[in-house]
Amino acid sequence: MPTIKIRDTELFYYDSGEVESKQTIVFAHGLLWDHEMFMPQIEHFKRDYRCIAFDFRGQGKSGVTKSGYDMDNLMQDTLALLDQLVDGPVHFVGLSMGGFIGMRLAIHYPERLKSLMLLETTADPEPEENKPRYLKLCFIAKWISIALIVPKTMAIMFSQSFLNDPTKKALKTEYENRLKSLKRWTFTRSVFGVIHREGVYPELGQINTPTLIMVGDEDVATVPAKSERMHQAIKGSQMVTIPKAGHTSSIEQPQFVIDEMQRFLAKRS
Numbered sequence: 001m002p003t004i005k006i007r008d009t010e011l012f013y014y015d016s017g018e019v020e021s022k023q024t025i026v027f028a029h030g031l032l033w034d035h036e037m038f039m040p041q042i043e044h045f046k047r048d049y050r051c052i053a054f055d056f057r058g059q060g061k062s063g064v065t066k067s068g069y070d071m072d073n074l075m076q077d078t079l080a081l082l083d084q085l086v087d088g089p090v091h092f093v094g095l096s097m098g099g100f101i102g103m104r105l106a107i108h109y110p111e112r113l114k115s116l117m118l119l120e121t122t123a124d125p126e127p128e129e130n131k132p133r134y135l136k137l138c139f140i141a142k143w144i145s146i147a148l149i150v151p152k153t154m155a156i157m158f159s160q161s162f163l164n165d166p167t168k169k170a171l172k173t174e175y176e177n178r179l180k181s182l183k184r185w186t187f188t189r190s191v192f193g194v195i196h197r198e199g200v201y202p203e204l205g206q207i208n209t210p211t212l213i214m215v216g217d218e219d220v221a222t223v224p225a226k227s228e229r230m231h232q233a234i235k236g237s238q239m240v241t242i243p244k245a246g247h248t249s250s251i252e253q254p255q256f257v258i259d260e261m262q263r264f265l266a267k268r269s
Contacts, residue, residue: 002015003061003062003063004081004084004085006057006077006080006081006084007068007076007077007080008065008068009057009062009063009064009065009068009077010062010063011054011055011056011057011062011063011077011081012034012035012054012055012060012061012062013035013052013053013054013055013081013085014035014042014051014052014053014054015050015051015052015085016042016046016049016050016051016052017050018050019046019047019048019049019050021048021049021050022050023049023050023090023091023114024049024050024051024052024086024088024090024091025045025049025050025051025052025090025091025092025093025265026052026053026054026082026086026090026091026092026093027041027042027051027052027053027054027093027094027098028053028054028056028078028092028093028094028095028097028098028099028101028102029053029055029056029059029060029095029097029098030095030096030097030098030120030247030248031059031096031097031190031191031194032059032153032157032179032182032187032190032191033059033060033178033248034055034059034060034061035053035054035055035060036060037095037248037250037251038053038093038095038250040250040251040254040255040257040258041093041250041254041257041258041261044258044262045258045261045265049091049265052085052086052090054078054081056074056077056097056190057069057074057077057190058186058187058189058190059187059190064183064186064189066189067189069189069190069192069193070193070196070197071097071100071101071104071193071194071197071198072104074097074100074101074193075101075104075105075108078101078105079105079109079112082112089111089112089113089114090112090113090114091113091114091115091116091117091265091268092105092106092113092115092116092117093117093119093261094116094117094118094119094121095119095120095121095248095249095250096119096120096121096221096222096247097121097190097194098119098121099118099119099120099121099122100121100194100197100200102116102117102118102121103116103118103121103123103200103204103207104200106207106209106211107200107203107204107206107207110207110208110209113209114209114210114268115209115210115211115212115264115265115268116207116209116210116211116212117211117212117214117261117264118211118212118213118214118227118230119214119215119249119250119257120214120215120216120219120221120222120227120246120247120248120249121222121226121227121230122199122222122226122227122229122230123199123200123201123204123226123229123230123233124199124201124226124229125197125198125199126194126195126196126197130195131195134191134195135195137149137152137153138188138191138192141182141184141187141188142184142185142188146179146180146182146184147180149179150176150179150180153179154172154175154176154179155220156220156221156247157175157221157246157247157248158172158175158246158247158248158251158252159216159217159218159219159244159245159246159252160218160246161218161244161245161246161252162244162245162246162248162252168252171251175248175251201229201230201233204230204233204234205233205234205235207234207235208235208236210236210264210267210268211234211236211237211238212237212238212239212240212260212261212264213227213230213231213234213237213238213239213240214227214239214240214241214242214249214257214260215227215239215240215241215242215249216241216242216244216245216246216247216248216249216252216253217241217242217243217244217245218244218245218246219245219246219247220246220247221246221247222247224241227239238264240260242256242257242260243256
């Protein structure tokens, strides 16, 4: 899979290639993960859509820079990627941090989107009461050991249903190992960009892009009430609650996410 020069960095991306429909789905991942969190969905949809998924700067296999991790700058990275890879508007899927970018695109660059699918995300800034806890986890990971923060981070990222399911043990171990492999000196830059982000809730009324909102019923990072709040603010949006899922539904309940995306896209293709 290739990298592409974007502004002051290089982004790693996956591109399934052109198909007859000539419609494109772009996948934007959540904090701490990378494009691979969408591989179950990509494997399904690449038969009928061109699927592009990329790693944000400082995450996955993309380049690490000293700055540029705020949400507006990441939106500009995404726009530059679209400029180089895609001709015309796309269906945009954003989970958590990826959703922060998707909403900003729909507000400021609506002509770039055919539809918007938001998973486990919020239009609000990070609650002040969360910041000390997340900053403490970052400090421990950077200066002591990443392994020490894995249990608490997994409990934020995944539902208890997933974590306690014996049939998901191997998958759970895989994502624990992914956390342990984070670059301890640099991943905190992305975390700071997320927890210090500005909210966009007052601007949601400007979104006219067809929008699907999905949220895990056990999400503790962006609780379902935040999705309901977005749903009420985005005209004509649809909202779906995903059973037995937390903050990473594309991995926890991949087929459910595929089915809901399929229903939504069938009306817009």
